Amino acid sequence: MGSRFYIGYAGSAPTAANCVTIANDIASAWNTRLPGLIYSNISLVEVDVLDIATNSGAFGTVTVSHPGTLAGGTLTANAATNIEFDIARRYRGGKPRMFLPPPDDSALASLDKFTTGFVAGANTAIGEFFSDIEALSVGAVGALTHVNVSYYSGFTNVTNSSGRTRAAPKYRTPTALVENVTGYACKAVIGSQRRRRTATTF
Numbered sequence: 001m002g003s004r005f006y007i008g009y010a011g012s013a014p015t016a017a018n019c020v021t022i023a024n025d026i027a028s029a030w031n032t033r034l035p036g037l038i039y040s041n042i043s044l045v046e047v048d049v050l051d052i053a054t055n056s057g058a059f060g061t062v063t064v065s066h067p068g069t070l071a072g073g074t075l076t077a078n079a080a081t082n083i084e085f086d087i088a089r090r091y092r093g094g095k096p097r098m099f100l101p102p103p104d105d106s107a108l109a110s111l112d113k114f115t116t117g118f119v120a121g122a123n124t125a126i127g128e129f130f131s132d133i134e135a136l137s138v139g140a141v142g143a144l145t146h147v148n149v150s151y152y153s154g155f156t157n158v159t160n161s162s163g164r165t166r167a168a169p170k171y172r173t174p175t176a177l178v179e180n181v182t183g184y185a186c187k188a189v190i191g192s193q194r195r196r197r198t199a200t201t202f
Contacts, residue, residue, distance in 0.1 A: 036068075073106075148178070
């Protein structure tokens with residue numbers, strides 16, 4: 001299982017060494033802020049940082065072992081904590097978010113919802129996690145900002161060889177839309193990541 005998010009930088013493009021440093025710092029922030037939201041048999045094991053500003057951006061990765069700290073009853077493996085990222089733009093469709101690994105059963109208010117206490121704690125922890133990241137100072141990379149990157153806008157109807165028409169998302173051109181994340185909202189309803197059970201490589 002994994003989570004992806006975007007961080008904008010104000011200064012120079014990061015070097016590979018900068019990317020490794022940022023990855024280490026993100027892992028440390030995770031270990032400080034988020035273990036209390038995650039079941040103890042699940043650990044953060046890797047952080048990858050990739051500069052996507054160009055096709056040849058630098059890359060860095062670190063391997064770690066940072067387990068969660070909740071040790072009650074287990075939830076199903078495809079359960080997740082759904083954290084939505086707030087942005088200023090209003091639109092219909094999917095919103096930026098990340099899915100954290102599940103907590104234990106102490107976080108459950110019912111079969112399908114988390115407790116208000118868990119939701120409030122998640123909102124605080126995720127906000128502190130990204131604040132820690134934005135406070136990093138690495139080389140000449142400059143100020144960091146948690147952002148959303150939108151690659152698509154609208155649809156184009158495409159007819160395939162069978163004659164069926166489908167709505168294909170349109171790429172934004174010439175560049176993606178980058179927007180600051182302004183807040184976080186943990187959803188009370190338990191999230192689900194079904195692909196988590198089919199993407200394994202046993």
